[in-house]
Amino acid sequence: MANKADLSIEYLGVKCENPFFLSSSPVGGCYDMVAKAYESGWGGVFFKTVGRFIADECSPRFDNNGKEQTPWIGFKNMEQISDKPLEDNLQAIHRLKRDYPDKIMVATIMGSTDEEWKELSELVTQAGADLIECNFSCPQMTSHAMGSDVGQSPELVRQYSRAVSSATKLPVIAKMTPNIGNMEVPAIAAIEGGAKGVSAINTIKSITNINLEHMTAMPVVNGKSSISGYSGAAVKPIGLRFIAQMKQHPLLKDVQLSGIGGIETWRDALEYILVGSHNLQVTTAVMQYGYRIVEDMASGLAYYMEEHGFQKVEDMVGLALPNIIPAEELDRNFKVIVKIDHEKCIGCGRCYVSCFDAAHQAINWDFEKRRPSVNDECVGCHLCLNVCPVPDCIEPGEIQYKDESKRIPKDIAFQTRYE
Amino acid sequence: MSKVTSKNQLQGKEIERDYLDEAVHGYNLRTAMEEAARCVLCYDAPCSKGCPSNTRPADFIRSIRFRNLKGAAAIIREANALGGCTAKVCPYDRMCEEACSRTGIDRPIQIGRLQAFAVAMEREYNMDVLKAPKADKEKVACIGSGPASLTVAQRLALGGYQVTIFEEFDKAGGVLTYGIIPPRLPQDVVDYDIKKIKDLGVEFVMNTKVGRDVTIEQLKEKGYKAFFIGTGLWKSKEVDVKGTELQGVTYAVDFLKKARSANGDWKIDGEVIVIGGGDVAMDCAATAKLLGAERVTIVYRRTIQEAPADIAELEYVQALGVSIFTKFKPQEIVGENGKVTGLIAEGTDDFSQLKLKANHIIFAIGQDAEDMNKIAPVELNPNGTIACDINKGFTNIDGIFAAGDIVNGGKTVNEAVAAGKAVAESIIKYLTKKEGVN
Numbered sequence: 001m002a003n004k005a006d007l008s009i010e011y012l013g014v015k016c017e018n019p020f021f022l023s024s025s026p027v028g029g030c031y032d033m034v035a036k037a038y039e040s041g042w043g044g045v046f047f048k049t050v051g052r053f054i055a056d057e058c059s060p061r062f063d064n065n066g067k068e069q070t071p072w073i074g075f076k077n078m079e080q081i082s083d084k085p086l087e088d089n090l091q092a093i094h095r096l097k098r099d100y101p102d103k104i105m106v107a108t109i110m111g112s113t114d115e116e117w118k119e120l121s122e123l124v125t126q127a128g129a130d131l132i133e134c135n136f137s138c139p140q141m142t143s144h145a146m147g148s149d150v151g152q153s154p155e156l157v158r159q160y161s162r163a164v165s166s167a168t169k170l171p172v173i174a175k176m177t178p179n180i181g182n183m184e185v186p187a188i189a190a191i192e193g194g195a196k197g198v199s200a201i202n203t204i205k206s207i208t209n210i211n212l213e214h215m216t217a218m219p220v221v222n223g224k225s226s227i228s229g230y231s232g233a234a235v236k237p238i239g240l241r242f243i244a245q246m247k248q249h250p251l252l253k254d255v256q257l258s259g260i261g262g263i264e265t266w267r268d269a270l271e272y273i274l275v276g277s278h279n280l281q282v283t284t285a286v287m288q289y290g291y292r293i294v295e296d297m298a299s300g301l302a303y304y305m306e307e308h309g310f311q312k313v314e315d316m317v318g319l320a321l322p323n324i325i326p327a328e329e330l331d332r333n334f335k336v337i338v339k340i341d342h343e344k345c346i347g348c349g350r351c352y353v354s355c356f357d358a359a360h361q362a363i364n365w366d367f368e369k370r371r372p373s374v375n376d377e378c379v380g381c382h383l384c385l386n387v388c389p390v391p392d393c394i395e396p397g398e399i400q401y402k403d404e405s406k407r408i409p410k411d412i413a414f415q416t417r418y419e
Numbered sequence: 420m421s422k423v424t425s426k427n428q429l430q431g432k433e434i435e436r437d438y439l440d441e442a443v444h445g446y447n448l449r450t451a452m453e454e455a456a457r458c459v460l461c462y463d464a465p466c467s468k469g470c471p472s473n474t475r476p477a478d479f480i481r482s483i484r485f486r487n488l489k490g491a492a493a494i495i496r497e498a499n500a501l502g503g504c505t506a507k508v509c510p511y512d513r514m515c516e517e518a519c520s521r522t523g524i525d526r527p528i529q530i531g532r533l534q535a536f537a538v539a540m541e542r543e544y545n546m547d548v549l550k551a552p553k554a555d556k557e558k559v560a561c562i563g564s565g566p567a568s569l570t571v572a573q574r575l576a577l578g579g580y581q582v583t584i585f586e587e588f589d590k591a592g593g594v595l596t597y598g599i600i601p602p603r604l605p606q607d608v609v610d611y612d613i614k615k616i617k618d619l620g621v622e623f624v625m626n627t628k629v630g631r632d633v634t635i636e637q638l639k640e641k642g643y644k645a646f647f648i649g650t651g652l653w654k655s656k657e658v659d660v661k662g663t664e665l666q667g668v669t670y671a672v673d674f675l676k677k678a679r680s681a682n683g684d685w686k687i688d689g690e691v692i693v694i695g696g697g698d699v700a701m702d703c704a705a706t707a708k709l710l711g712a713e714r715v716t717i718v719y720r721r722t723i724q725e726a727p728a729d730i731a732e733l734e735y736v737q738a739l740g741v742s743i744f745t746k747f748k749p750q751e752i753v754g755e756n757g758k759v760t761g762l763i764a765e766g767t768d769d770f771s772q773l774k775l776k777a778n779h780i781i782f783a784i785g786q787d788a789e790d791m792n793k794i795a796p797v798e799l800n801p802n803g804t805i806a807c808d809i810n811k812g813f814t815n816i817d818g819i820f821a822a823g824d825i826v827n828g829g830k831t832v833n834e835a836v837a838a839g840k841a842v843a844e845s846i847i848k849y850l851t852k853k854e855g856v857n
Contacts, residue, residue: 067483068456346523349462367463389459390524 002068002314005302007043009313011279012171012197014130016104018043019313020294023199023260024108024135025282026079026177027291031092035099040291041298043268044104045096046199046281049081049135050089051110053143057083063218064232065208075284076208078140078219078226080147081110086120089129097128108133108175110261112145114163121167125314132170132193134160135188137177137202140228148202151177154189156208161193173197173258176242178235179205183242184249191255198246199258199281201239203229232284236262240275244324247276266300273313333406335380339397342371344390351384351394359383432787439711440685441507442602442735446536448488455483458528461520466530469518472836474499476515476530479537492541495534496548496615500573501566501836502594503612503645506534507604508699509833510729520552522763535608542611551619552579557644560585561793562629563591565648566822566832567647568841569616571846576619578847583643584621584733594824595652595832597676601683601703602709603732635819644853645846647812648794648805648821649839652786652829662752663782667759671699678706692762695750696726700783701733701764704741707779716775718764747773752780762799789824795819804828812842813849820846 007018021044022028022037029048037045061078063073082089088336097105107124109132111117118136124132136157157174159299165172174190176183178201187198205227209218217225239261259277263269264285272280285293301313302337310316340351347370355363362377363384370382380400388394401407446454464477475498482491495502511517511531519527541548556579561568564586572582590596593610617623627633635646655670662668671693678685691707693700698720708715715736719726722745723733737743747764754760759780766771788803798806799816805821807813814822822838825828 069453146842346459346520347461347465348459348520350459353462365462370465 001054003304004110006311007298007301007313009278011104011258012131012173013362014104014171016043016279017102019273019278019280020196020297021046021104021106021258021279021281022286022291023283024049024106024133025283026077027283027286029082029084030046031095034092034096034105035289037286038103039098041294042103042291044106044130044263046106046108046133047089047093047096047129049108049138050086050093050124051081051112051146052086052116053081053110053112053141053146054085055080055083056142058221060219060221063208065234072209072232072284072288074206074230075216075232075287076206076230077203078228080138080141081135086123090123093124093127093129097130097324099199104130106131106133106173108135108166110135110138110141110146111160111163112143114159117160117163118167121164121172125168125170129170132164132168133175133199134164135175135202136160136188136190137175138205138229139177139179139205140226142179148177148179148205151175151186151202152180154186157186158189158193161190161195165194171196171200175202176200176262177202178238178242182245184246184252187246187255188249188251191252197256197258197279198252199260199279200242200246201261203231204235204238206230218347231261232288233262233264235270236268236271240271243272243277244275244321247318247321248324262310263297264289266304269297270301270304270316271320273316274318275324276318276321278314278317333403333408334399334401335378336382336396337378337398337400338382338384338394339382340342340372340374340376340394341392345371346390346393346394347371348389350387350389354383354387420502436479436709436739437602437607438706439601441605442638443532443628445539446532447454450478451483451533451536452486452531454533455480457521458484458526459521459524460484465518465520466515466528469515469553471514471834472499472503472594472830472840474505474534474833476534480528480530480533483533485535488537488540489544489546492544492546495537495549496541496546497571499836500570500839501595501612501832502534503608504566504604505833505836506531506538507608508599508831509521510831512730514833538608538611547618547786549573549577549615549619551576554579554581556580557854558583558642559645559647559846559850560629560635560638560643561591561649562648563587563648563650563823563825564591564613564623565649565651565823566595566835567651567825567839567842568593569613570650570836571647571820571822571843572621573616573619574840574843575846576616576621578843580847582621584623585627585629585633586623586625589625591625591839593649598672598680598699598702600675600678600706600709602704602705606679623671626688630795635795644818646795646819647842647846648777648791648797648814648825649823649835650789650791650794650818651824652788652804654787654789655782656785656787658749658782658784660749660752661753665752665754665759666757667754667778668752668780668782671695671781672786674703674781675699675706678710683710685710687712687779689713690776691779691781692775692777693717693781693783695719695783695785696721696728696745697783697785698732699729699785701736703781703783705739707781708736708739708741712779715739717743718739718747718749718762718773718775719743719745720767722746744773747771786824786829791825797821802828809838810841811845812838813845818849820849 024046028045043141063076107129109120136151174195257279258279259272260281352365434720467477479491479494518525554681687710691712746767751763822842
């Protein structure tokens with residue numbers, strides 16, 4: 001971990017030593033946890049959501065689903081907001097800020113009326129928080145006046161954002177639910193209400209697995225179960241999409257976003273930065289592996305910046321956005337035919353099976369030599385590259401233009417690699 | 420007995436050091452899924468083509484991969500009467516795993532261990548994969564209860580024939596029960612495969628040697644219409660070395676059978692030398708070591724590369740602390756007061772000399788056929804095996820068939836199963852045709 005590059009970045013005017021924060025969740029719910037997280041290298045913490053509501057939790061409350069030998073591709077969590085008295089949480093926030101003045105403390109709050117939101121806003125400001133996040137998005141609250149039901153209503157989001165902002169001098173962040181078609185709508189409502197930043201995504205309403213013996217979902221709570229929030233690596237593509245779409249909206253392009261959803265490695269973190277996040281939040285990977293994962297996030301990101309000559313994290317924010325365009329604007333005048341390296345090929349035939357059963361019957365199979373070959377039917381879809389188990393065995397090859405006269409006189413960046 | 424484990428150099432597998440314990444631990448659901456996920460799920464899979472008995476590894480691995488464990492177990496049981504045993508004793512490195520495409524990336528899928536896992540699931544789920552129809556067809560006698568015979572019996576029972584197995588010893592299984600050692604093949608695995616055959620209605624008559632206790636003519640009188648000879652090779656090859664008459668000199672077949680019959684309750688003292696380089700020699704060395712021998716040494720006349728033993732077996736005995744001298748052949752066994760005291764061996768380079776202390780010397784240099792003409796006047800090869808078409812099993816005598824070691828001169832369990840499957844088809848055709856003529 002030799003690389004100690006400067007990863008600092010300002011988020012909503014607050015200087016953060018790095019963009020890696022814990023999200024408001026089971027991983028940051030008391031003094032000892034947050035203190036350990038700070039000392040492990042996290043730049044800040046979104047403290048587990050506090051409110052007048054005190055959660056009464058079920059047991060068990062988690063489940064995970066996997067694929068092949070990888071468990072925890074996705075994770076289901078039924079915990080609600082803090083199950084501790086508000087006063088205890090306020091005291092913890094206060095002590096943490098006192099003991100770790102250089103670390104960032106974001107107080108995440110959740111109320112059910114204007115008055116409650118205002119009261120919470122004042123209390124956490126007094127406790128010493130640097131920023132306030134409004135949780136409009138927890139999908140497993142036992143009260144429908146709270147959580148993602150609120151986040152789905154732009155009116156309530158605007159109203160509560162206004163209530164919270166009116167009661168504090170701190171910048172306010174609105175945390176969005178992904179259980180909605182267009183996140184831009186509630187996000188704009190939050191900004192109209194006075195919020196300065198938006199964080200996304202909270203968890204996705206889910207049923208991870210059905211228990212085939214008990215005929216209910218997992219986890220089984222005395223014979224029953226409930227729909228609740230899904231997170232982890234599986235949701236990263238959805239989180240990236242929401243962040244990119246918000247950041248590309250004219251009314252939101254200058255709003256600083258905090259990216260959440262399936263971040264485990266520095267690469268995941270960087271991807272969120274490249275689609276427009278100034279700040280990053282992590283929970284599921286910490287639940288699985290612990291606070292220590294931040295070491296490789298920081299080190300890996302620093303190496304990438306060194307390799308690519310970036311001086312500041314800020315300089316990378318949103319760099320992928322100009323290249324994410326509507327489908328109708330893509331250049332469709334060519335196809336990249338694949339080439340297969342018969343030396344690297346192990347003769348498994350997976351490309352042949354997938355091409356025949358799911359693509360264009362463009363690969364022939366030599367039963368004697370156990371080798372595939374590409375025929376004239378190839379459309380350049382690259383399904384074969386995706387299924388091939390051998391690195392660099394199938395690669396993009398010849399570029400064929402559909403209309404030579406419309407050929408764009410520049411190189412096509414076609415070198416897609418599947419690791 | 421104390422249980423000591425040590426790391427094998429190969430793939431970090433833990434080895435149990437107890438005669439009755441299986442050497443390598445089996446998979447659990449999670450580790451089996453991990454291994455199945457390594458499989459690249461080939462088209463026209465080479466592993467299945469590499470299996471002589473056509474146990475369809477590609478298909479049962481895919482079933483495991485897609486969480487159809489019962490389906491995996493059913494594929495194996497339908498394809499291979501000895502699915503549990505072959506999972507343990509197949510020389511994968513020369514069969515399915517040698518063919519595995521994954522080898523092109525790193526190392527082959529551990530197909531045998533996955534097969535063992537699927538068979539373990541069959542037991543756990545109390546599955547009855549096979550159902551025999553009412554046995555209303557002809558009576559068939561199988562002579563011997565080893566791999567070939569068991570396979571023929573299973574196939575014929577599934578075809579509705581009345582099958583009886585005649586076995587010389589008091590337990591069924593032949594080489595599975597009396598030859599291969601428990602660390603490689605636990606007895607309960609053998610017994611389970613045999614139980615699955617018994618459940619199909621096959622009758623087992625024990626302690627009955629055909630040709631000695633009962634004749635084929637007598638069996639014909641009792642209504643048997645076809646005979647299958649699958650007796651295996653149980654006569655030790657003659658050794659032409661001075662001193663073989665000394666007490667302490669023994670032959671692999673007798674040594675392994677005694678150890679297996681004692682069920683581990685046999686203490687071997689002192690220094691043991693095993694002569695030979697095949698799996699049987701490795702089994703003898705491992706047995707001697709696990710039963711308490713102070714030092715076990717293998718003396719083999721060729722190189723390690725030429726040794727017919729599986730790499731896994733060679734590594735196993737070395738992990739147990741057995742040393743191997745190659746390119747030495749026994750010259751003389753020396754002794755005192757009628758007991759063995761040592762071995763003198765000479766190098767095949769005509770220079771090296773070896774003089775080793777020994778209390779026991781075990782010859783594991785191969786087995787020959789017993790006199791098959793005591794059973795029936797079938798045509799024999801010069802080495803005493805039965806002359807017949809390996810793929811069809813017809814002997815020169817109408818209604819008498821043969822397969823397994825007694826025909827091929829001693830090959831693998833898997834190949835005996837393969838031959839058993841093929842010969843069962845021949846027997847069914849023979850009996851069907853005969854019925855048509857009548």
